[in-house]
Amino acid sequence: MLVEQIMHRAVHTLPPELPIREAIQLAREHRVRHLPVVEDGRLIGLVSDQDLRAASLSELGPSEVWERSSQPVSTIMARRVISIHPLDFVEDAARLLYENRIGCLPVLRGNELVGILTETDILYRLVEIFGVHRPSQHFEVEVEDKIGILARVSRIFGDHRINIHSVLVERGDDPRQLKLVYRVQAKDLRGVVKSMKAAGYRVVWPHKEPRFREKGPR
Template identity: 60%
Template sequence: MLVEEIMHRNVHSVTPSTSIGDAIHLLKNHQIRHLPVLDGDVFVGLVTDRDLRSASPSSLDPKGLRNLLHRPVSEVMIRQVITAHPLDFFEDAARALYEHRIGCLPILEGEKLVGILTETDILRRLIEIFGVDRPSQHVEVEVEDRFGILAEVADIFGQHRTNINSVMLERSQKEDHLNIVFRVQAKDLGKIIDNIEQAGHRVLWPRTNPDPEGGV
């Protein structure tokens, strides 16, 4: 999945000379937290609600607050901004947000702003990828890490005419094993679980039997 598939294309922005007061109004009016700063068509910076809060004087200084509202956003904007390209992969953009602890990525083609991607967009897309945006049940299976194992377990769901919303794989705590997490739409999950266990796999969730290693 590419960034251009999920980014916002209609982006509210300001210029370096826009007053801080007008920027605050835009943020509140549109219920957003980030405003790209454009000089003509060129992206030159970013201003956030956090930047504006940090620049605000004490509420005990009303004169200072009035002065702040008339100052240009160029005085408080971030100039060195982490950005992304529309053809970057979704997972690389998500990693950039996480590693740099930032709330958005302006999306640029050259110096031109073509969109914005926020942490909320990432979370919403992850919810869709995990399949939890639709009615479904969580089934987690521990399997040997060997060729064809995913298809083997998925075929059991197919035999029961069960729709799989999503599949995720992660390393198991047990050596040479994987945990496969399915989100499925099943009419009779009990029979499916029985068949998975009869095939020699361990169902971690739903828990139907005591953990053989002493868990619950």
């Protein structure tokens, strides 16, 4: 998936000379946490909600707060801004957010600001990828790392007419083993658990079969 597919295209921006108090009002009005600062169509900085809160410290007196909030946003903006291209992959954007511990990435095509991508956008996309926004169950199985193993394990779900919403491949402490994490559409996984074990795979979750015990007569 590309950045342009999930980025926000309607971006609220600030001119560098805008007073801080007006930036605070704009952020509250539109409920945004990151405001790019643009001059002559070029991105020159970024102001976050933390920057705005720091500029109106409660320990200052009324006159000092007014004086501070009258200063332009250029005095508090971050000038070193990490950006990304709209045709970059979402996973690369997630890596940039994580490695730099930042909350957003302005999206630039050349020098033009065309969007903004936030950590919330990435998190929501992960929820969609994992399929947890739809009714589903979690299933984990540990297998030997060899060619074709994912197809063979997934085929068992098909044999039980169970739809797979998503699958994540994790490498464990043993480099020879893989953990396959599924989200599947099913009410009863007992048959799948039995088939997985019969095939020689170690079912990690669900780890207790009584979880699927049918209700007996009262």
